[in-house]
Amino acid sequence: MAFEEIKEKDSRFIAHTYSRFQTDICGGEGARLRSEDGKEYVDFGAGIAVNIFGVNDAAWKEAVIAQLGKVQHASNLYYTRPAAELAALLCEKTGAKKVFFSNSGAEANECAVKAARKYSYDKYGAGRHRIVTLKNSFHGRTLTTLTATGQESMHPACFAPYMGGFDYADATADAVRAAVTRETCAVMLELIQGEGGVNVLGQEDVRAIAALCHARDILLIVDEVQTGNGRTGRLYAYEHYGIGPDIVTTAKGLGGGLPLGATMFFGKCENVFGAGDHGSTFGGNPIACAGACSIVRRLDKNLLLEVQGKGEYLRTHLSRIKNVLSVTGLGLMLGVGTTKPAKEIAQKCLERGLLVLTAKGDKVRLLPPLTVKKDEMDFALQILNEVISE
Ligand SMILES: Cc1ncc(COP(=O)(O)O)c(C=O)c1O
Structure with a gap:
């Protein structure tokens, strides 16, 4: 089903409690998502902090499928x-x-x-x-x-x-x-x-x-x-x-x-x-x-140390972006305060292939999967840099 068809059905039959971003999500791997019409995104929202091992996580799928068979x-x-x-x-x-x-x-x-x-x-x-x-x-x-x-x-x-x-x-x-x-x-x-x-x-x-x-x-x-x-x-x-x-x-x-x-x-x-x-x-x-x-x-010691390291990496680079006023949070739960409306930043990021969230106080909120990779973090930093500093 093409995006426009999904959107039309959704808005006809689902209660209008959500203001959705203009894309669907139909698949992916880890922190990379894709839509029905083949657009690709790096995911810094993880389904609002849910997909902590990203999508299509082999170990989780195996455990779920094994139980489905019982x-x-x-x-x-x-x-x-x-x-x-x-x-x-x-x-x-x-x-x-x-x-x-x-x-x-x-x-x-x-x-x-x-x-x-x-x-x-x-x-x-x-x-x-x-x-x-x-x-x-x-x-x-x-x-x-x-x-x-x-x-x-x-x-x-x-x-x-x-x-x-x-x-x-x-x-x-x-x-x-x-x-x-x-x-x-x-x-x-x-x-x-x-x-x-x-x-x-x-x-x-x-x-x-x-x-x-x-x-x-x-x-x-x-x-x-x-x-x-x-x-x-x-x-x-x-x-x-x-x-x-x-x-x-x-x-x-x-x-x-x-x-x-x-x-x-x-x-x-x-x-x-x-x-x-x-x-x-x-x-x-x-x-x-x-x-x-x-x-x-x-969720062992090594993974938690990795989360701390990735969080520090993102925090350091985010703080250097022009127009960034504050970076708050811990680990891979980060809020970025800027001189621009957060909704506008999220919209522009989406157009460039990056999914981010917002929070009250005009914060851009970043909650990537804990297994996000270095190249995915660098991609996110590059897009955020372009969008926030422009
Ligand atoms: C801190 C906190 N508590 C409770 C909730 C509600 O969780 P749910 O949407 O699963 O009911 C949320 C959801 O965002 C949350 O962030």
Whole structure:
């Protein structure tokens, strides 16, 4: 089907919630994508941080196809090996004690919100249910996670009433301390705010927030939906901060392209959920989990060091481009502030064969596959240089 035909069908039959770039994607290899009409692109978006080993990843395909030949779905009424193995792998690698599987980042965060409220209810009784989140954060599109999202523009009147129970603070320890009350059961943070502008939270602030939470038995939830699974050069970004969260949520890269979310429970909340407290028809699906095992197994020390090195290489060269005002982020999660509108830069990059993303605050956002190659990085730098400095 030619592009125009796909576009026509899409706009006739799919709800108009997305403003898409003017190309389709139909195949590729690693960080190289192609459209139906044969255009080629270098991919610095990875399906918004999902395809961390790029497309057509042999090991992931092999794991998924092997599982497809066994059973595609069993429901959570029965045990399945891939889910058990993935949970064990995540716990071994992070020190978490239990995992709940869902299908997306928003669902992983919903689960964290329910768990935090229940932890507090079980221990302290009713009324200690509020959660502090940060201004500029993004936690998802369901009504609860939209409410958790600390951006006024994400709370339009047409979707009201919102959930309630959330308080918003600036990204400093003092502001979080001021927002915490006797009714607070948790603080939820993205350590690098992705959609909010690739803002890296300060080391001292995060450690002070973690200490405050610990001292008052307030659960610290870290949303690693975007930062997780090697993206920042550590398996999870909280490792950069030397803190011990109580709950970590993740999705995107974990499934490598199949829908999968995970909520990881550490020490004190490991047994917060009992039978019937939470559930999901598809959560822990054996195909998604088999693919995820092949991903998490490969996120080893060498790969993470490579991610750090590639991130530094890109950061150094991006900072030298004329009209670049700032380069923020960690590892292969980078935000570039320039003198030009980010949307315009993304559009021009696309025309020259490079796919990039944008974020709030007019940032160009770069999230290439972790396996992006040197020549692909050089191509991206060359195009960004042309587009930004012209
Ligand atoms: C930090 C963060 N949390 C939650 C979400 C929501 O994830 P999903 O779209 O899988 O529901 C996103 C998605 O961009 C995200 O970046």
